[in-house]
Amino acid sequence: MNRPHHVFIATSLDGYIADAKGGVGFLDTFPMPENNDMGYYAFMDRVDALLMGRKSFETVLGFGVAWPYTKPVFVWSQTLSKIPMELSEKAFLVRGNLLEVEEQIRSKGFEHLYLDGGQVIQSFLQADKVASMTITTIPVLLGGGIRLFGSMVNPTAFRCVRSTAYENGMAQQVFERAIDIQPK
Amino acid sequence: MNRPHHVFIATSLDGYIADAKGGVGFLDTFPMPENNDMGYYAFMDRVDALLMGRKSFETVLGFGVAWPYTKPVFVWSQTLSKIPMELSEKAFLVRGNLLEVEEQIRSKGFEHLYLDGGQVIQSFLQADKVASMTITTIPVLLGGGIRLFGSMVNPTAFRCVRSTAYENGMAQQVFERAIDIQPK
Numbered sequence: 001m002n003r004p005h006h007v008f009i010a011t012s013l014d015g016y017i018a019d020a021k022g023g024v025g026f027l028d029t030f031p032m033p034e035n036n037d038m039g040y041y042a043f044m045d046r047v048d049a050l051l052m053g054r055k056s057f058e059t060v061l062g063f064g065v066a067w068p069y070t071k072p073v074f075v076w077s078q079t080l081s082k083i084p085m086e087l088s089e090k091a092f093l094v095r096g097n098l099l100e101v102e103e104q105i106r107s108k109g110f111e112h113l114y115l116d117g118g119q120v121i122q123s124f125l126q127a128d129k130v131a132s133m134t135i136t137t138i139p140v141l142l143g144g145g146i147r148l149f150g151s152m153v154n155p156t157a158f159r160c161v162r163s164t165a166y167e168n169g170m171a172q173q174v175f176e177r178a179i180d181i182q183p184k
Numbered sequence: 185m186n187r188p189h190h191v192f193i194a195t196s197l198d199g200y201i202a203d204a205k206g207g208v209g210f211l212d213t214f215p216m217p218e219n220n221d222m223g224y225y226a227f228m229d230r231v232d233a234l235l236m237g238r239k240s241f242e243t244v245l246g247f248g249v250a251w252p253y254t255k256p257v258f259v260w261s262q263t264l265s266k267i268p269m270e271l272s273e274k275a276f277l278v279r280g281n282l283l284e285v286e287e288q289i290r291s292k293g294f295e296h297l298y299l300d301g302g303q304v305i306q307s308f309l310q311a312d313k314v315a316s317m318t319i320t321t322i323p324v325l326l327g328g329g330i331r332l333f334g335s336m337v338n339p340t341a342f343r344c345v346r347s348t349a350y351e352n353g354m355a356q357q358v359f360e361r362a363i364d365i366q367p368k
Contacts, residue, residue: 013342013359014333015199025368029341125325139344139359140367141309143336149198152327157213158197159353160323169343169365171357175197175323178353183324184209 003177005051005113007121007133008043009148016145017118024059029140030168038172043134044071049110051101054080056117057091072110076101076120098123122150130177133158137171155183187361189235189297191305191317192227193332200329201302208243213324214352222356227318228255233294235285238264240301241275256294260285260304282307306334314361317342321355339367 010027011017018024032038050069052060054077060068061084073091075083083091094101105113115121115130124130135148158175165171194211195201202208216222234253236244238261244252245268257275259267267275278285289297299305299314308314319332342359349355 014336026339029365029368137344137357139342139362141333141336141340141342142367143334143339149325150327152198152325155210155327156325158323158325160321160349160355161353163347163349163355163357165344165347165357169345169362171344171347173321173347173349173355173357178323181213181353183326184213 003129003131004111005115005124005130006043006047007115007130007135008040009116009121009134010136010138011148012142012145013137013139014141014143015147015149016142017148018059018146019142020144022055022059022146026138026140026142029138030170033166033168033170036166038136038166038170039134039174044114047071047112047114049074049105049112050114050116051076051094051105051120052116053077053118053120056120071114072108074101074105074110074113098127098129102129118146118148118150121148122152125149125156126152126154128154128156128177132177133175135173135175137173139169139171157181157183187313187315188295189299189308189314190227190231191299191314191319192224193300193305193318194320194322195332196326196329197321197323198325198327199331199333200326201332202243202330203326204328206239206243206330210322210324210326213322214354217350217352217354220350222320222350222354223318223358228298231255231296231298233258233289233296234298234300235260235278235289235304236300237261237302237304240304255298256292258285258289258294258297282311282313286313302330302332302334305332306336309333309340310336310338312338312340312361316361317359319357319359321357323353323355341365341367 162174
């Protein structure tokens with residue numbers, strides 16, 4: 001089994017990646033640590049491209065900031081009809097099932113993907129194609145919203161290889177797939 | 185606001201404290217680290233008594249091992265009619281709402297409680313009476329089960345004060361209530 005992909009995402013303490021209205025304001029609850037990118041740039045160096053769903057793509061567009069990605073972004077959507085003109089050389093629509101999408105992207109020369117968004121992450125976890133997950137915890141209890149992890153048919157095991165508490169109160173854990181361990 | 189209580193619990197990576205059948209076999213997925221109690225005894229030293237729900241109580245009884253607690257255990261249940269005779273000096277039924285239960289236990293001289301079980305923990309979080317939570321992550325994705333955190337009306341903020349990756353692949357984070365921070 002080939003597991004070339006990686007996750008880098010922030011969740012609330014109760015496991016939500018967005019609140020009940022789809023908002024991500026909780027990400028700004030704590031001031032960011034000074035002179036510390038929490039591993040983001042090192043992570044970006046290790047991937048070839050990003051793959052996100054329509055909701056994540058629209059959330060990024062909604063931030064109203066300059067396009068933040070220096071690597072190609074593939075948007076996996078069955079409903080989105082086009083990418084905004086100004087991003088035509090930076091973001092690309094892909095359609096089809098997981099294997100088709102992965103093959104389309106690989107055929108363009110991109111092997112290691114940064115998976116973003118709940119549905120994309122869940123799909124790749126279910127297909128057991130995720131090598132590592134870096135999960136930053138914003139330690140707030142939202143009480144409801146969009147969950148990072150969903151229902152899965154086949155339990156899988158990871159191993160925590162790094163766990164950090166930042167001065168600002170946030171935390172981060174890095175998990176790698178533990179292929180030699182079977183969940184009980 | 186008085187927040188004298190503490191949580192010490194293990195969850196799966198996707199936030200479950202029991203699987204879809206109520207089982208906790210996943211807790212044994214990883215061999216325990218050698219000569220390391222993961223903070224359990226130091227934690228127990230800081231509390232006066234335990235408060236758990238009926239399900240947690242029955243889960244402990246179901247383990248078929250010697251009674252594991254050296255401090256009084258209060259079982260918060262509206263349906264359980266009695267405690268097994270052999271535990272009559274170690275475990276005690278309490279009834280009523282949260283404030284009544286807390287007052288009954290306090291009147292016996294126990295101030296700082298180790299809160300155990302999803303419903304008990306959620307009730308005390310909702311009442312904002314939890315000072316700290318030590319959450320051990322068993323890094324498996326169960327895909328379904330009984331969640332540690334439930335719906336909450338009032339979002340609350342914590343702060344991660346310690347984050348540890350153990351050699352065996354498990355992880356632990358300690359959170360303290362951040363009363364000066366408001367979730368966004």
